[in-house]
Amino acid sequence: MGFRGGHNAGVLAFAVAAALVPFALPNDYYLTVLIVGGFHTILVIGLNLLMGYAGQVSLGHAAFYGLAAYTTGILTGTHQWPVPAGIAVALALSTAVAWLIAVPTLKLRGNYLAMGTLGFGIIVYIVFNEATSLTGGPSGFTGIPKLSFAGKVFSSDREYYYVVWGAVLLLLVLSQNLVRSRMGRALRAIHTSETAAAVLGVDTNRYKIFVFVLSAFYAAVAGVLYAHYVTFVSPGSFGFHTSVQLVTMVVLGGMASIWGAVLGALFLTFLPEALRAIENFDILVYGAILILCMMFLPGGLADGARKGWDAAAGLVRRGTHGAGAGKGGGR
Amino acid sequence: MTAASALLQYVISGVTVGATYGLTALGFTVIYNTTEIINFAQGEFVMLGGMLAVFALRWGGVPLPLAVPLAVLIVTAVGVLVDRVTIRPMRGRSTLTLIIITIGMSILLRGGAMLLFGKDTFSLPAFSPGGPIEIGGATVLPQTLWVVGITLLTVAGMKVFFERTLSGKAMLACACDRKAASLMGIHVDSMVTLSFAFSALVGALGGVILAPITLTAYDVGILLGVKGFAACILGGLGNPFGAVVGGVILGVLESLGAGLVSSGYKDAVAFVILLGLLFVRPSGLFGASRAERV
Numbered sequence: 257m258g259f260r261g262g263h264n265a266g267v268l269a270f271a272v273a274a275a276l277v278p279f280a281l282p283n284d285y286y287l288t289v290l291i292v293g294g295f296h297t298i299l300v301i302g303l304n305l306l307m308g309y310a311g312q313v314s315l316g317h318a319a320f321y322g323l324a325a326y327t328t329g330i331l332t333g334t335h336q337w338p339v340p341a342g343i344a345v346a347l348a349l350s351t352a353v354a355w356l357i358a359v360p361t362l363k364l365r366g367n368y369l370a371m372g373t374l375g376f377g378i379i380v381y382i383v384f385n386e387a388t389s390l391t392g393g394p395s396g397f398t399g400i401p402k403l404s405f406a407g408k409v410f411s412s413d414r415e416y417y418y419v420v421w422g423a424v425l426l427l428l429v430l431s432q433n434l435v436r437s438r439m440g441r442a443l444r445a446i447h448t449s450e451t452a453a454a455v456l457g458v459d460t461n462r463y464k465i466f467v468f469v470l471s472a473f474y475a476a477v478a479g480v481l482y483a484h485y486v487t488f489v490s491p492g493s494f495g496f497h498t499s500v501q502l503v504t505m506v507v508l509g510g511m512a513s514i515w516g517a518v519l520g521a522l523f524l525t526f527l528p529e530a531l532r533a534i535e536n537f538d539i540l541v542y543g544a545i546l547i548l549c550m551m552f553l554p555g556g557l558a559d560g561a562r563k564g565w566d567a568a569a570g571l572v573r574r575g576t577h578g579a580g581a582g583k584g585g586g587r
Numbered sequence: 588m589t590a591a592s593a594l595l596q597y598v599i600s601g602v603t604v605g606a607t608y609g610l611t612a613l614g615f616t617v618i619y620n621t622t623e624i625i626n627f628a629q630g631e632f633v634m635l636g637g638m639l640a641v642f643a644l645r646w647g648g649v650p651l652p653l654a655v656p657l658a659v660l661i662v663t664a665v666g667v668l669v670d671r672v673t674i675r676p677m678r679g680r681s682t683l684t685l686i687i688i689t690i691g692m693s694i695l696l697r698g699g700a701m702l703l704f705g706k707d708t709f710s711l712p713a714f715s716p717g718g719p720i721e722i723g724g725a726t727v728l729p730q731t732l733w734v735v736g737i738t739l740l741t742v743a744g745m746k747v748f749f750e751r752t753l754s755g756k757a758m759l760a761c762a763c764d765r766k767a768a769s770l771m772g773i774h775v776d777s778m779v780t781l782s783f784a785f786s787a788l789v790g791a792l793g794g795v796i797l798a799p800i801t802l803t804a805y806d807v808g809i810l811l812g813v814k815g816f817a818a819c820i821l822g823g824l825g826n827p828f829g830a831v832v833g834g835v836i837l838g839v840l841e842s843l844g845a846g847l848v849s850s851g852y853k854d855a856v857a858f859v860i861l862l863g864l865l866f867v868r869p870s871g872l873f874g875a876s877r878a879e880r881v
Contacts (some may be wrong), residue, residue, distance in 0.1 A: 313683075360866045367625055371820040372865055385849040496813060500627075500690060507687045539698030547673055548693035550684050559770040578605070 265430060266515070274421045278414055281405045288412045289529050291485060295478045296521035299429050299516060302474025306397030307478050307503070308512035309435055312362065315499050316377025320472040322384060322494025324350040324479030326391055329400040332406035339404045343480045347473065355474030358465045377499050382489035396490030403484035420481055424518075427474060431514050434470075443467055444512070449553045491567045507564075508549055510556025519557040592724025598839055599722075603731045605838020606738040607633070608795030611815025612822065612830035613745065616788030620762035621775075621782040623682050625808040627689040629667065629790055630812020631696040634805065635662045636791030637798035638700055643708045649845060651712060659791045665696070666787025678776075693808065700805040706798055711798035734796045740829050741789055749827070758782060762825070765808045790815075821861055823874025833872065837861070 257279035281287055301531035304310050305335060331337040337345075361372040384391050391397055403410045403419065410416050434440055444461050445453035452462045483489055501524065509520020527545065553560040611633050618626045639658035644650040649657060673688050714733045719726040749755040760768040761778045769775045793812075794803070801807075816836045822829025837857055844856030862874070 277786060284600040364865060364869050366869070367824055368621075368820060368865060370625070371817060373864075375862045378813070379855045379862075382852060386849075386855075418862065472824050496809070504687055504690060507683055513681070516777060536702060537698075539701065540695060543691045543694030543698055546694065547688050550688045550691065551673070551677060554680060554684065 267425070267432070268306045270428075270518075271425055274425065275418075284413050287417055289525060291413065291417055291420050293522045294417070294424050296428055296505060297424050297518050298420075298478040298481070299475050299502055300509065300517040300521040301427055302471035302478075303502050304429060304506045304509070304511070304517040305434070306471040307476075307506050308510075308516075309440065309443040309447060310464060312383040312468065313366075313463060313503065314373040314468070314471070315496070315503065316373035316375070316380070316473050317471070317502050318494045318496070318498035319377040319380035320350050320354055320475035321482070321498070322489070322491070323353060323380060325475035325483035325489045325494070326328075326384060326397065328480045329483045329517055330390060332401050332484075333397065336366060339401060339484060340523075342494065343484075346480050346483075350476035350479070351473050354469045355465065358468040358472075362461065362464045363570050368384045372497070374496065377496060381491055382583040384494060391491075394491060396488055398488050400483050400487040400489065402487060405483070408484045416485055420485075423477060423481060423575055427477065428514060428518070434512070435512075438448050439463065439466075447512075463569050478496050504546065508546070508553075508556055510558035513556065513558040516556050516558030519561065523557060532557050589724060590840060593846065595723050596725040596845075597842045599725055599727055599731065601839030601842030602835055603728075603734050603838070604797070604842065605818075605835035606831075607793040607811070608634075608814045608818040609831035609834025610738060610741065610789045611811055612818035612834045613742070613827055614790040614793075615815055615819045616827050616830045617782045617786045617789070617797035618756075620765055621758060621765075621779045621818075622674070622685070624674070624685045624689060625816065626783075626786065627686060629691040629786060629815055630697055630808035630810070631693045631700075631792030631813075632653050632662055632666060632808075633697065633786045633794035633797075633811045634803065634808035635665065635700060636794030636804035637711065637807070637815075638704050638709070638794075638805065639791075640795045640798060641711050641803065642704060644711070645709075651714065651767030651840075655714075655795050658795055663784050663788045666783040666785075667780055667821070669787075670719050670783035674779065674783070675776060693812070694821070697805060697808060698874065704805055706805060708802045708804040710797075710802050711795070713799045728800065729795055730799045732798070737796050738831070741792060745789075745827055754778075754781065775825040803847060813871065817858070821864065826871075826873045829871060829873035836872075 267417065277290065278287060280289075289447075299317065303314065303317050306314055326341035326347040327349050331345060332339050332342035357373075357376055361369065361376070364372045384392050388394075403416065410419055435443070443454065444460045445456065445458055446460050446463060450460050482493075505520040505524050506517060507520075509518070510516025527542060528538065531541055534541065549557070555563075604665050611629055615626060618629075638649075638656045638815050639661055643657050644651060644824060647654070669689075669692055673692060674685060675824035676684060677688065690773045713728070714731045716727050717729050719728050721727075747755075757768070758778045758781060760771065760773055765775055768778075779867035781850050797803075807833055814837060816832070818834035819830040820833070821837055822833025823829070823850045840857040840860055841853050842846055868874075
């Protein structure tokens with residue numbers, strides 16, 4: 257909201273910042289964390305379209321993330337497919353599965369929908385664990401090639417950083433255009449009241465299915481990027497815990513806010529890394545910070561940042577006023 | 588073992604585990620009814636029940652008949668504390684915000700249990716001595732009788748509480764319409780606190796009675812929470828009776844899945860059936876489909 261009107265400037269500033277960050281980092285460790293933060297950002301922007309704009313909660317989003325990662329991993333690793341082909345099939349398959357799941361599941365509402373998506377996520381997670389001959393089972397799937405395109409292999413972290421954050425930027429712009437379009441207005445109408453939206457002629461079912469499939473596509477993009485970066489996938493990365501973490505990132509960042517999605521994803525990616533120093537107590541502090549953030553930043557980090565910015569700007573204005581006029585310029 | 592007695596065996600072990608899912612689901616339902624929150628820390632209440640009993644027994648030297656009620660009592664106090672510290676100050680906030688707070692709380696409780704008790708797996712001795720009993724070719728552990736008996740008593744107790752006591756009726760009134768309940772002079776805040784105390788109590792009870800059969804560790808709460816949530820959705824959210832029945836059905840499905848399909852896919856079998864049922868009956872087995880207010 258705070259960037260309304262100036263959203264192109266916002267995207268441009270974000271792009272410049274993202275491009276310059278690698279030059280300011282003291283070592284490659286931060287680059288790795290930022291790449292992982294990029295995967296999360298893509299996932300959370302997609303999930304925020306579904307949760308924040310259309311008001312539909314998914315507790316099974318890690319399944320689409322994992323489905324794409326495993327598909328491209330198996331095709332390029334076991335079957336020696338070229339990487340772009342593996343990625344294309346992985347994206348297509350995850351999107352198709354999302355559509356198949358969306359049609360019956362989106363008839364469910366509220367907590368029942370949460371349960372439906374959670375059940376789907378758990379089933380997929382169990383298949384990753386049990387289909388050992390295909391997925392390698394609990395110990396994971398190794399030997400996935402690095403990302404390559406037309407003979408160019410993206411093997412250094414710095415190169416990969418630009419690939420991932422390039423994808424983030426693209427999907428971010430796509431989402432911004434989407435939420436400002438007629439479709440975005442329809443989604444918000446569904447969020448406020450599905451019945452009222454339907455009465456006003458919004459094809460609620462079609463829009464809900466579309467946004468669910470789109471958010472699964474975002475998750476799939478993150479999944480293929482993840483698989484070809486880490487070159488190893490295991491079920492643990494795509495379980496219930498990951499799905500819950502993604503929902504937390506959406507809510508903590510700020511519902512119905514694309515910049516909130518970016519903030520939430522990056523904050524909750526960096527927090528565990530920052531807490532690593534106080535081993536064993538890190539979980540406690542992580543839980544406490546999560547609770548405190550939710551208690552004191554009701555609109556999420558994006559809203560909090562905007563309020564903080566406004567307050568700071570107000571202080572500066574007041575300060576210069578006061579100095580110029582010689583007495584306290586309260587208002 | 589004949590096919591029939593094998594089947595009976597699966598059902599018996601399914602009912603045992605399912606009773607615990609049912610008690611967890613009952614906890615979800617009680618809090619949902621007064622606040623519309625899905626309490627993600629519910630599984631942690633179950634875990635804490637088992638773990639505290641183990642530690643009262645091992646390190647505190649408290650005898651088992653005392654350790655069990657002590658553990659349940661402490662967890663009940665934790666439930667009250669959770670409400671007072673994080674839920675009550677947040678009245679009026681969005682349900683999703685409150686749910687995320689319960690996720691934070693579950694992380695805190697799990698982390699606290701890990702620091703206090705370590706990462707090992709523990710078991711609790713059975714409540715009464717004696718070997719397995721044979722019924723129709725299937726074996727029943729004495730602890731199973733404890734589990735089923737305590738679950739039935741708890742459900743009966745809840746029923747009496749909700750139907751016969753003033754506090755119980757007041758809680759039901761809050762579940763129906765909070766505003767109307769508060770206009771009738773019901774202290775809604777106290778009812779919410781009571782619901783947290785209750786759900787912690789039944790959760791801990793489930794954890795304690797199951798601990799002698801399955802092992803317990805600081806991180807068992809996640810899975811038990813998921814199963815409890817599934818059970819109360821299966822039964823129809825908001826219906827205490829449905830929650831317990833849903834738990835038992837889920838337990839039996841899982842056990843049959845493990846026995847007849849494969850032990851690795853047992854949870855998948857249960858969830859596939861659950862999803863199939865939700866698509867046919869979108870508000871669970873015993874859930875009333877309420878008209879939506881526009």
